[in-house]
Amino acid sequence: MISERLKKVEPAPTLAIDAKTKQMIKEGVDIVGFGVGEPDFNTPENIKEAGIQAIRANRTRYTAAAGIPELKTAVADKLKRENGLNYKPSEIVVSCGAKHTLFNIFMALLNPGDEVIIFSPYWVSYPEQVRIADGVPVFIPLDESRNFEIDFDRLERSITRKTRAMIVNSPSNPTGAVLSEDSLMKLAETALKHSLLIISDEIYEKFIYNGKRHISIAAFMKEADDQLIVVNGVSKTYAMTGWRIGYLASHNREIVSAVDNLQSHSTSNPASMAQWAAIEAVQTPDSVVQAMASEFDRRRRHILKRLRGIPGLTCVEPEGAFYVFPNFSAFIGKTIRGRRVSGSLDLADILLNEAKVAVVPGIAFGSDSHFRLSYATSMENIDKGLDRIADTLKQAR
Numbered sequence: 001m002i003s004e005r006l007k008k009v010e011p012a013p014t015l016a017i018d019a020k021t022k023q024m025i026k027e028g029v030d031i032v033g034f035g036v037g038e039p040d041f042n043t044p045e046n047i048k049e050a051g052i053q054a055i056r057a058n059r060t061r062y063t064a065a066a067g068i069p070e071l072k073t074a075v076a077d078k079l080k081r082e083n084g085l086n087y088k089p090s091e092i093v094v095s096c097g098a099k100h101t102l103f104n105i106f107m108a109l110l111n112p113g114d115e116v117i118i119f120s121p122y123w124v125s126y127p128e129q130v131r132i133a134d135g136v137p138v139f140i141p142l143d144e145s146r147n148f149e150i151d152f153d154r155l156e157r158s159i160t161r162k163t164r165a166m167i168v169n170s171p172s173n174p175t176g177a178v179l180s181e182d183s184l185m186k187l188a189e190t191a192l193k194h195s196l197l198i199i200s201d202e203i204y205e206k207f208i209y210n211g212k213r214h215i216s217i218a219a220f221m222k223e224a225d226d227q228l229i230v231v232n233g234v235s236k237t238y239a240m241t242g243w244r245i246g247y248l249a250s251h252n253r254e255i256v257s258a259v260d261n262l263q264s265h266s267t268s269n270p271a272s273m274a275q276w277a278a279i280e281a282v283q284t285p286d287s288v289v290q291a292m293a294s295e296f297d298r299r300r301r302h303i304l305k306r307l308r309g310i311p312g313l314t315c316v317e318p319e320g321a322f323y324v325f326p327n328f329s330a331f332i333g334k335t336i337r338g339r340r341v342s343g344s345l346d347l348a349d350i351l352l353n354e355a356k357v358a359v360v361p362g363i364a365f366g367s368d369s370h371f372r373l374s375y376a377t378s379m380e381n382i383d384k385g386l387d388r389i390a391d392t393l394k395q396a397r
């Protein structure tokens with residue numbers, strides 16, 4: 001019944017635990033949730049107002065498949081103003097969220113058997129999207145002891161005749177790692193040397209800490225800027241996950257028009273009123289976003305301190321996004337209240353049952369000895385959840 005293409009797509013390993021969490025919440029169990037990948041802030045008022053105005057002005061019809069010219073111009077202006085990048089409105093395609101943008105890119109780019117390099121830990125959808133597009137994900141483990149930096153020898157050895165692209169995600173989901181300028185430069189060199197495309201997912205660019213500044217790899221791709229696709233969106237930066245607006249920017253005309261064409265036959269266009277709201281979003285004063293970023297930073301420092309205070313857990317300091325990715329390998333092989341911990345699914349299940357805390361098992365991101373916590377939740381929840389996790393892990397034997 002099911003196509004060969006979709007048979008290759010794995011059901012999310014976290015499905016069972018997600019379902020159990022939802023069921024427990026429904027039954028009224030007091031669960032502290034660290035699972036969600038979205039800001040807990042509301043969409044700023046000026047953006048909501050722009051969406052409402054668009055509906056009132058009857059901007060409720062089909063638009064151009066790649067997005068309204070006004071939004072593409074506003075995105076081009078944003079890329080120039082904030083990232084120092086020169087893209088024309090015609091080099092931008094707006095889609096229904098950055099996830100959709102990425103999906104379109106893989107569909108447009110890959111032939112059966114084409115390889116895409118994915119650094120691991122990775123965002124959960126990259127490998128599955130590559131598989132849906134008949135590509136082959138090739139995983140390169142990042143070096144946790146060096147803040148999840150890239151091992152370039154290993155990268156070189158993994159490139160084959162079939163390698164088409166590399167996905168760069170800095171700041172990263174799930175580790176929060178921010179790649180160094182040196183790594184970005186070397187990645188650009190590698191892409192040039194092997195004629196590979198770089199897909200740079202910059203969705204967390206504004207959530208970056210310790211005085212760091214986001215640098216787009218585009219800064220180092222000037223010699224071969226048609227080998228780069230920048231992916232971004234409004235979901236995380238402006239607390240707009242439900243509006244579904246993401247975009248790509250690329251000087252590669254072939255890819256831009258292939259994605260436009262594909263989109264015109266699939267979703268047509270992203271929702272018209274959401275596009276008008278996104279114009280307001282990309283023009284929102286930076287102070288509004290900075291207020292959210294500094295609240296995330298306060299929570300980040302607190303949750304990191306709490307995690308590092310739990311014997312047996314180690315945690316690399318995340319410098320971006322809104323996730324922490326603690327390593328619990330010291331607990332593997334131990335038992336907690338009679339349950340053996342053999343991997344991240346067990347640990348997450350034990351934390352759910354015993355601590356009433358929901359986390360995402362690291363296996364979803366390619367590591368079975370980590371779990372992910374999102375700190376897009378209140379300080380009270382962070383303390384309550386971390387107290388519970390500490391109490392439960394204390395019982396490991």
Ligand SMILES: Cc1ncc(COP(=O)(O)O)c(C=O)c1O
Nearest residue numbers: 037097098099123173233235246
């Ligand atoms: C790394 C990364 N890229 C892309 C996305 C997709 O964002 P959206 O489709 O909401 O724009 C997410 C969302 O979780 C993400 O974490």
